[in-house]
Amino acid sequence: METLEFRFDSKPGVRPDHPALCGVVGSGNLEILVKPGDQPGCCQVHIKTSARGFGTTWRAVIGDFAASHPAGGTAIAINDMGATPAVVSLRLAQALAEYQGGAR
Amino acid sequence: MNAHPPNGVWDSLRQSRTRRLERAASLGFGKEIPVDRIIDLLEAVIQPGDRVCLEGNNQKQADFLAESLADCSPERINHLSLVQSVLALPSHVDLFERGLANRLDFSFSGPQGARLAKLVQEQRIEIGAIHTYLELFGRYFMDLTPNVALIAAQAADAEGNLYLGPNTEDTPVIVEATAFKGGIVIAQVNERLEKLPRVDVPADWVDFTVLAPKPNYIEPLFTRDPAQITEVQVLMAMMAIKGIYAEYGVTRLNHGIGFDTAAIELLLPTYAADLGLKGKICTHWALNPHPTLIPAIEAGFVESVHCFGSEVGMDAYISARSDVFFTGADGSMRSNRAFSQTAGLYACDMFIGSTLQMDLAGNSSTATLGRITGFGGAPNMGSDPHGRRHASPAWLKAGREAYGANAIRGRKLVVQMVETFREHMAPVFVEELDAWQLQKMMGAELPPIMIYGDDVSHIVTEEGIANLLLCRTPEEREQAIRGVAGFTPVGLARDKAMVENLRDRGIIRRAEDLGIDPRMATRDLLAARSVKDLVRWSGGLYAPPSRFRNW
Numbered sequence: 329m330e331t332l333e334f335r336f337d338s339k340p341g342v343r344p345d346h347p348a349l350c351g352v353v354g355s356g357n358l359e360i361l362v363k364p365g366d367q368p369g370c371c372q373v374h375i376k377t378s379a380r381g382f383g384t385t386w387r388a389v390i391g392d393f394a395a396s397h398p399a400g401g402t403a404i405a406i407n408d409m410g411a412t413p414a415v416v417s418l419r420l421a422q423a424l425a426e427y428q429g430g431a432r
Numbered sequence: 433m434n435a436h437p438p439n440g441v442w443d444s445l446r447q448s449r450t451r452r453l454e455r456a457a458s459l460g461f462g463k464e465i466p467v468d469r470i471i472d473l474l475e476a477v478i479q480p481g482d483r484v485c486l487e488g489n490n491q492k493q494a495d496f497l498a499e500s501l502a503d504c505s506p507e508r509i510n511h512l513s514l515v516q517s518v519l520a521l522p523s524h525v526d527l528f529e530r531g532l533a534n535r536l537d538f539s540f541s542g543p544q545g546a547r548l549a550k551l552v553q554e555q556r557i558e559i560g561a562i563h564t565y566l567e568l569f570g571r572y573f574m575d576l577t578p579n580v581a582l583i584a585a586q587a588a589d590a591e592g593n594l595y596l597g598p599n600t601e602d603t604p605v606i607v608e609a610t611a612f613k614g615g616i617v618i619a620q621v622n623e624r625l626e627k628l629p630r631v632d633v634p635a636d637w638v639d640f641t642v643l644a645p646k647p648n649y650i651e652p653l654f655t656r657d658p659a660q661i662t663e664v665q666v667l668m669a670m671m672a673i674k675g676i677y678a679e680y681g682v683t684r685l686n687h688g689i690g691f692d693t694a695a696i697e698l699l700l701p702t703y704a705a706d707l708g709l710k711g712k713i714c715t716h717w718a719l720n721p722h723p724t725l726i727p728a729i730e731a732g733f734v735e736s737v738h739c740f741g742s743e744v745g746m747d748a749y750i751s752a753r754s755d756v757f758f759t760g761a762d763g764s765m766r767s768n769r770a771f772s773q774t775a776g777l778y779a780c781d782m783f784i785g786s787t788l789q790m791d792l793a794g795n796s797s798t799a800t801l802g803r804i805t806g807f808g809g810a811p812n813m814g815s816d817p818h819g820r821r822h823a824s825p826a827w828l829k830a831g832r833e834a835y836g837a838n839a840i841r842g843r844k845l846v847v848q849m850v851e852t853f854r855e856h857m858a859p860v861f862v863e864e865l866d867a868w869q870l871q872k873m874m875g876a877e878l879p880p881i882m883i884y885g886d887d888v889s890h891i892v893t894e895e896g897i898a899n900l901l902l903c904r905t906p907e908e909r910e911q912a913i914r915g916v917a918g919f920t921p922v923g924l925a926r927d928k929a930m931v932e933n934l935r936d937r938g939i940i941r942r943a944e945d946l947g948i949d950p951r952m953a954t955r956d957l958l959a960a961r962s963v964k965d966l967v968r969w970s971g972g973l974y975a976p977p978s979r980f981r982n983w
Binding site: 412421 | 662663664667851852853855856857893894895918919924950951953
């Protein structure tokens, strides 16, 4: 296991009351929990992954997500079982939509 | 008087054939060979240095004859040169390890790729070349005509006529080359029948038949379990359908065998139908009978499918859909790899398949370090045939994109569809293909490249579609590839400004540029989500092999 922490600037998004959970912890997949963070212009991400040594890739994937989505004001926790970046990006988009959809 | 042939003989092949048949006759052999004497027969008719074709492809295998040949004495039979589609069975490799054969011209090795690489390293095998199927078949009629062909048939009658069944595959082309150039044809058969359902090979092209102890092996290579299709594959399939199939109006095509293209097949009755594409795309196919095509056939998308071979469990379904598949008067399908590959080369507007590696020029290869696997039909179907003359809307549109509005020829669509990382985070996009190191190891003239970059028209990844036809310089091409290479090192090293410029020009298109919301890419869009669903779609006619049954 490896634990990674990232913080990226991101456009503030809506802040619902309820967290959202997306995905499952299974081989090649991951589980994402999105809940309110403490800074409106910041996306905080905490990752626990079974695959060691991919910090650079995670940084790029999360950075791209934070730049292209209004993920400011969120704290995101990820449990990863070797998901590819394609799966991670898709799940992040799904999880954020589910989280922010809950505000409406 | 000068005789033209060096020894004054014009019929040495026929004389050799006669001597071989006389040796067999002197041992008491008629046309039907008792199963326990097959080795005596092989040792009587095969000579050292012969070119031998052991029939087999990624589907049916003359497995009994292959094992029998491997059990022959290397004292009697040696220095054989194998000229055959695949090196797929352990017995094929045994021929080299046991010293019966030392040279190989082939197309595909699949599961034996690692053993083959080891034999090459030990210099116990000389590889002539890795061919595409049609290319190897062509050489059967040029410089690689077999002296002996060992083939697999479903049934023989007393005269030696053969019925090949739905897995006709490579047999016609192998037999034709061998039988008409003084060669010997030996067939293993699954059964002897008084009257055959139909005659696929006439008796006078066949010298010997042997009833194999068990039916020839057939690999269900084209069965993809819908349960294993991922959301990322659904997303890529949506982009391919909307961004390529619909835009070019692709009606005639071939699909590779991976899950990426299986996802497309399963989105035809749902996503593509919702886009109003029924009757406008995917009507005519050069394709094995993929079980994942059943829903599209049942939904009325598909008019015609010609097959390279059959697929385990599909025979009853095929017979019941004779408007779609090529079937004989007896009701069973006749496949034919040579003809279907010809259709794939000249009559298809698009090939779409996957690969394991792609470089910055778009060259792709499934050969990776330590494995010499070959490519089968992909290099043939995944190439733009410059000999094509007939026009179609897809071919013309691609041609105009590639060569300008006044183009005097069209262009085949050759699409590579890959997720940017394979399992264990192996990047598909690389600076240099492993093929170059393999070339050194093999001592080959050329690296084993599956599809040449200049033949590739589009690349589809989870990040988007790159249209290489519209690139005007090698730099644009490189950035177009980097621009869909995701978070691989190759993708991260992109020139961001140039990639955005390519996107503005429509050379790179993201899901959102195509009006696709990636979050809509769920497995719910698949017309079948399990093998059981496929059986249901087929009305119970599809009978999947037991390994694909979990109910």
